Amino acid sequence: MGLILAGTDMGGRLASLDLFDLVWQASGVVQLVMLLLVVASIMSWAAIAFKWRELSGAEQDSEGFLDTYHEGGLARAYDAARQLERSPLSAVYLTAHSELQKFSRYAGRNEEEGLDDDQLHRIHHQIAWVSAQEELRLESRLSFLATVGSASPFVGLFGTVIGIINAFTGIGATGSASLAVVAPGIAEALIATAIGLFAAIPATIFYNLFVARLRELHAAIQLFEDELLADLKRTGVEAALAPARAAEG
Template sequence: MNWSFDLSPNSTSPLALLLHADIVVQIVMGGLLIASIWTWAIIIGSAGRLGNVRRTTAKFESDFWKADDIDAFYKREADSDLPVAKVFAAGVTEWRRSTAGGIVDRDGVRERLATAMGSAVAAETDKLADRLNILATVGSVAPFVGLFGTVWGIMTTFTAIAAQQNTSLVTVGPGIAEALFATAIGLFAAIPAVIAYNRFSHRVNQIEARLNRFADGFHSTLSRQLEAKR
């Protein structure tokens, strides 16, 4: 493919193919390019966010298990936006509500603690995976949208061949090239989206498992304190 800046109708440079394509193919190409840009914005943003969550979660857990006073640690971390901090805050809040009265139902407290922290884990996981469905959609749909542009472009080329009664490569080459270029753009949008979706889904699952392990550990700590209550 010629990557020069020749914009003549017979040029096969990407920009020329886009400019001289049929209007329907242009719409398909433009939509796929927008989807590709959107995909890369999500990829870059999600990579930074998930990486930061993994690092800060490890530090939070380390600081928590070293802390001697849970109440003091809660006061320090209560306003944190970290997913693990939200799980921790849900556990502390439920603990305080359930043990505020004179009589404590130990089994009921344990069940409510598990429910509260489990709900927090689910909510934070949903937030982390919020835009991954866009990657999945682009990854699955973009190749077919590109294929539609290709089919439409080839149909237009055959119509032009019939009108001109000329089947030379000079006549049909640019039309076929622009049609196939639509498929190429579709794959260009889809391949990174699929790879990123699979990778980020794995990372979200890892973070969810880590949050669940933290919730289980914190639940055990509170259960031991519950046993000490008279």
């Protein structure tokens, strides 16, 4: 009978230890670890949502710009670049267009001819710089996701170690290794581990997904740069600027 009562008492004590009670009764260090992990998780989900929307917009506008460029060439590229501004390809084209406008002010050369090597070099230098800036813009917040994904399990592990220490401290204080004594410390340790994994797993998954999508965008930018320079090399300054001037006029 005594064993049954003890078991009943133990069951009652364990039943009362729901998740929120365990978090509330955890040691201050473990609570701080849990708080940091929850904040990191919330911030990582916000970064994931922002980055998903940003990359989706860049991909959608880039696809639309390339379709327009391949169908209409330089004649339709200017309008498409102004409308599809989320695409890094639009920024590349508008940079090249800005350089062409500078060339159109130069005298002493037949502007109906194709661009010379010096002009192509200047355009290539400018669009390479803009491409790098666009890639840095699209890569923003990825380092945060990488940090959360790599550090959160270790932060959770730190909370786990503290919880285990608290469990052994309870054993030493009571002289008993019963489940009722050990359970709170073990539970807070496992909760810290779970929160750490909850923060790390989505951050790692989406980081890898975003990196793969950025690689595709980077390849698209590089291919478009080569294609644009080849088209400009065959086209005179005035011929390249004529569609844009017609649209502005």
